[in-house]
Amino acid sequence: MTKALLHQVIDRRLSGKNKSIGNRERFLRRYREQIKDAVRKAVGERGIKNLEEGTDITLPRRDVSEPVFNHGAGGKREMVHPGNQEYLRGDRIARPPGGGGSGNGDGASQDGSGEDDFVFRITREEFMNYFFDDLALPRLIRTQLLADAPEWKNRRAGFVSEGNPTSLHVVRSMRVALGRRIAMGGESRTDLRKLEAELELLGDQDAPGTKIAALEAEIEILRARLKRVPFLDPFDLRYRNRVREPVPTSKAVMFCVMDVSGSMDESRKDLAKRFFILLYLFLSRHYERTDVIFIRHHTQAAEVTEDEFFHATESGGTVVSSALTLMHEIIRDRYMGSEWNIYGAQASDGDNWQQDSAKCRELLNDKLLPLCRYFAYVQVADEDQNLWEEYTRVRDTNTHFAMQKIVTPSQIFPVFRDLFKKSPAGVL
Numbered sequence: 001m002t003k004a005l006l007h008q009v010i011d012r013r014l015s016g017k018n019k020s021i022g023n024r025e026r027f028l029r030r031y032r033e034q035i036k037d038a039v040r041k042a043v044g045e046r047g048i049k050n051l052e053e054g055t056d057i058t059l060p061r062r063d064v065s066e067p068v069f070n071h072g073a074g075g076k077r078e079m080v081h082p083g084n085q086e087y088l089r090g091d092r093i094a095r096p097p098g099g100g101g102s103g104n105g106d107g108a109s110q111d112g113s114g115e116d117d118f119v120f121r122i123t124r125e126e127f128m129n130y131f132f133d134d135l136a137l138p139r140l141i142r143t144q145l146l147a148d149a150p151e152w153k154n155r156r157a158g159f160v161s162e163g164n165p166t167s168l169h170v171v172r173s174m175r176v177a178l179g180r181r182i183a184m185g186g187e188s189r190t191d192l193r194k195l196e197a198e199l200e201l202l203g204d205q206d207a208p209g210t211k212i213a214a215l216e217a218e219i220e221i222l223r224a225r226l227k228r229v230p231f232l233d234p235f236d237l238r239y240r241n242r243v244r245e246p247v248p249t250s251k252a253v254m255f256c257v258m259d260v261s262g263s264m265d266e267s268r269k270d271l272a273k274r275f276f277i278l279l280y281l282f283l284s285r286h287y288e289r290t291d292v293i294f295i296r297h298h299t300q301a302a303e304v305t306e307d308e309f310f311h312a313t314e315s316g317g318t319v320v321s322s323a324l325t326l327m328h329e330i331i332r333d334r335y336m337g338s339e340w341n342i343y344g345a346q347a348s349d350g351d352n353w354q355q356d357s358a359k360c361r362e363l364l365n366d367k368l369l370p371l372c373r374y375f376a377y378v379q380v381a382d383e384d385q386n387l388w389e390e391y392t393r394v395r396d397t398n399t400h401f402a403m404q405k406i407v408t409p410s411q412i413f414p415v416f417r418d419l420f421k422k423s424p425a426g427v428l
Helices: 021-030 032-045 124-131 170-204 209-227 266-286 306-311 321-334 354-368 386-397 409-419
Strands: 055-059 118-122 151-160 239-247 251-259 290-297 301-304 340-348 374-379 401-405
Touching (some): 251 266, 251 321, 266 290, 266 306, 266 409, 321 340, 321 354, 354 386, 374 386, 374 409, 386 401, 401 409
Parallel strands (some): 251 340, 340 374, 374 401
Antiparallel strands (some): 055 118, 151 239, 290 301
C-alpha cells in the first residue's frame, strides 16, 4: 500500500493576493526614467498637504507599444516604394498638402478613431521611493557602537556540522563526503587494483583455475567492502554558520533653519516649507537614528516643534545670526563629540542687515562649519542679497558648504536632488 504525500505551498510574499505584482514591478523598472520625470513634475505642482500622495503617470502610447509578429502578404503583389510623396496608386485627384491624419498625431483620423496615452497610478510608497532614489546625507560616517540599542548584522563564519536544514550547504557537504569516501576506500581500492592486475597477468599465463578463483573471491570481497561505504553520511553534512556582531551606528542630527521675517511673503514661505517637508520626509524614511532640530527666526531665533515650524504665523524683522548662534549653542549643549554627524539646512530670502550678514559668515567659518559634516543654504528669492554675497565667500573656502536658489515650485525637486545627491563610493 502506497501513501500519497500532500505538499502544501504557502505564499508568504508581501504582495499577498495581488497576483499581478510581479508584472507591475517589471513594468515600473522598464519605465523608471519616465516615472521619475513625472514625479519631479508632480512635486512642483502640488501643495504642501498632499505632497507625498500617489499620482497618475501618463506614458505616451508609442513608449508602451509592444512589438508584434504578423504574417506577410505573400504571393505576387504590387506596392509603391518610399520616395513618392505626391500620390499613391489609384489616386484620381491631387492629394491635399501634407496628407491626412491617421489618428496618431494632433488631429483625429478620418473615421474619428484613435488611441489615448497609457495612464496608470503609482501608490504613495512608490511615489516616495522614486522621489528619494539615489539620495543620501553627504559625508555621513558611522562612528559609534551604541550600548543601549546596538545595531547587529549577521556575518558569515564558516561552516558547522549541525544546523537548520534551510542553511544546508550542498556543495560543501558533497565535498566532505567525497573526501571521506576517498579516505575510507583508499586502501581497498589500491589492493583491488593490484589484485585485478595480478588476475589479468594470470589469465595471460594460463594459471591454475583454483588460484584464479581465489583472486576473484578476494576481488569480490574488496568490491563489496567499497560498496558498503555510504555515498552520503550524516557526518558529512555542513551548514552555513552565521554570527551576530554589533556594527558602528551612524548618529546624525539635522538642523532646519527657516527665515520667517516680514520680507518672507507667503509664496516664499511656501517654497521654504516645501523644501523642508521634503527634507524631513527624506530623513524619516532613510535614517531612523537622526535627530531633527527645527529653528525659526526673525529678529530672534527659537527652537520649535515640528508643528510650530510648519504652521506658526509669527513674523518680524530679520537677524539671521540669531539662528546660527542658537544652532551653535544647541550643538555645544547636546551634540558635542566625534560620534555625531551634524548637518544644517537653512532657507531664507537673503534679506538681512549688512552688518549681520558679515557676522553670519564669521559664525559659519569659525564655529559651525568646523563641526558640521555638511551645510546647505537655499535662497527663495532671485535677487542677490547681501547674505548671498557673504555666503558665496563661505562656499569658495569650504567644500562641505552648498548654496542654491529656488524661485518657483518646479525648481524644488532638482535643487533638492543636487544638494543631497549620493556621492560616489569612497568620495567624501
